[in-house]
Amino acid sequence: xxxxxxxxxxxxxxxxxxxxxxxxxxxxxxxxxxxxxxxxxxxxxxxxxxxxxxxxxxxxxxxxxxxxxxxxxxxxxxxxxxxxxxxxxxxxxxxxxxxxxxxxxxxxxxxxxxxxxxxxxxxxxxxxxxxxxxxxxxxxxxxxxxxxxxxxxxxxxxxxxxxxxxxxxxxxxxxxxxxxxxxxxxxxxxxxxxxxxxxxxxxxxxxxxxxxxxxxxxxxxxxxxxxxxxxxxxxxxxxxxxxxxxxxxxxxxxxxxxxxxxxxxxxxxxxxxxxxxxxxxxxxxxxxxxxxxxxxxxxxxxxxxxxxxxxxxxxxxxxxxxxxxxxxxxxxxxxxxxxxxxxxxxxxxxxxxxxxxxxxxxxxxxxxxxxxxxxxxxxxxxxxxxxxxxxxxxxxxxxxxxxxxxxxxxxxxxxxxxxxxxxxxxxxxxxxxxx
Ligand SMILES: [Zn+2]
Numbered sequence: 491x492x493x494x495x496x497x498x499x500x501x502x503x504x505x506x507x508x509x510x511x512x513x514x515x516x517x518x519x520x521x522x523x524x525x526x527x528x529x530x531x532x533x534x535x536x537x538x539x540x541x542x543x544x545x546x547x548x549x550x551x552x553x554x555x556x557x558x559x560x561x562x563x564x565x566x567x568x569x570x571x572x573x574x575x576x577x578x579x580x581x582x583x584x585x586x587x588x589x590x591x592x593x594x595x596x597x598x599x600x601x602x603x604x605x606x607x608x609x610x611x612x613x614x615x616x617x618x619x620x621x622x623x624x625x626x627x628x629x630x631x632x633x634x635x636x637x638x639x640x641x642x643x644x645x646x647x648x649x650x651x652x653x654x655x656x657x658x659x660x661x662x663x664x665x666x667x668x669x670x671x672x673x674x675x676x677x678x679x680x681x682x683x684x685x686x687x688x689x690x691x692x693x694x695x696x697x698x699x700x701x702x703x704x705x706x707x708x709x710x711x712x713x714x715x716x717x718x719x720x721x722x723x724x725x726x727x728x729x730x731x732x733x734x735x736x737x738x739x740x741x742x743x744x745x746x747x748x749x750x751x752x753x754x755x756x757x758x759x760x761x762x763x764x765x766x767x768x769x770x771x772x773x774x775x776x777x778x779x780x781x782x783x784x785x786x787x788x789x790x791x792x793x794x795x796x797x798x799x800x801x802x803x804x805x806x807x808x809x810x811x812x813x814x815x816x817x818x819x820x821x822x823x824x825x826x827x828x829x830x831x832x833x834x835x836x837x838x839x840x841x842x843x844x845x846x847x848x849x850x851x852x853x854x855x856x857x858x859x860x861x862x863x864x865x866x867x868x869x870x871x872x873x874x875x876x877x878x879x880x881x882x883x884x885x886x887x888x889x890x891x892x893x894x895x896x897x898x899x900x901x902x903x904x905x906x907x908x909x910x911x912x913x914x915x916x917x918x919x920x921x922x923x924x925x
Contacts, residue, residue: 509551523550613635634651668695702761715910742762825881835884849873884909
């Protein structure tokens with residue numbers, strides 16, 4: 491730990507003086523938001539660790555040269571991802587989503603019985619398992635988080651516990667050959683050496699292979715004021731126009747796009763080599779989306795300054811609401827101890843004066859404390875045993891699923907607050923509505 495800490499200190503010093511674009515190395519970087527010194531979003535901890543908890547600067551920039559929106563304060567991925575608390579399969583919406591995903595990819599691009607599929611950041615196998623159910627011949631999952639990848643106990647799936655990059659790509663090619671399909675979901679925003687990984691993808695892909703990745707969409711972040719997507723794990727916030735510039739440098743192109751409602755707005759990008767058959771059949775959706783982005787100003791720094799002002803407005807509304815409720819003596823718990831919660835808490839300045847504790851559905855988090863803010867995390871049993879007056883729904887992107895799950899809480903008079911995209915109180919009206 492102490493050796494690692496020294497590394498982090500070094501990286502902090504470097505980023506403080508040297509801000510350049512991770513994609514094009516350009517220097518026309520404009521500050522969008524500065525969150526100050528922030529604890530790591532995935533750094534759930536025990537009481538004994540409070541004093542030694544590391545904090546890092548968190549600043550979001552826009553590159554005027556290649557339009558990439560990015561966090562410039564890179565923290566060593568070894569600390570971020572080796573003990574990851576995010577088990578995809580714990581979320582039902584995600585499970586269903588990935589079954590559909592595997593079926594679509596197989597029918598559109600693969601002859602499953604002869605195909606090799608590689609997943610970058612395979613988590614607990616939530617996508618590879620449905621691919622296996624489609625009888626894909628060779629499945630390889632790569633993930634650096636050993637506690638998550640080790641849960642894939644499935645003989646149909648080969649696992650590599652490592653960071654994907656040129657070296658691991660070559661290892662896969664040597665052992666299994668080139669890939670017909672490479673998939674990466676919610677990881678393409680996480681990769682410090684983005685150029686190295688994209689190069690490894692281009693190298694590992696067959697000439698007519700397809701690379702599909704899903705990642706949160708910049709447009710949704712701007713439109714729904716989802717500043718809570720910004721944390722150290724999420725280095726990049728992609729628009730299509732920024733990705734087109736990026737992939738062009740590696741002989742690749744985006745040939746289709748598909749908006750995905752999951753995570754409160756992601757985009758699925760379909761990428762292939764620029765002289766492949768897929769590139770020749772590029773969907774009109776690509777051109778339409780690029781035009782739309784330019785018309786909305788995703789290539790202009792003024793757009794991001796406006797975003798910053800609107801986000802500050804939401805913070806004021808939320809803090810006023812929480813302050814008013816606390817003055818009335820109401821109990822408030824947070825729901826969903828995610829990275830997004832961490833960002834909202836730290837940006838807004840939410841403390842024990844505003845909320846009392848956190849509730850989370852993932853059993854692995856119970857008994858831990860939230861990073862930075864140190865709220866104790868309880869399981870959702872607490873909602874029936876000792877319900878708070880209000881639940882602040884940090885996982886607001888899953889609001890419908892949460893409201894359904896917490897129906898008895900709502901019906902018995904509990905209320906929910908959404909922090910974004912609007913600050914709102916949701917409740918089931920009863921005779922007693924003086925809360
Ligand atoms: Zn750039």
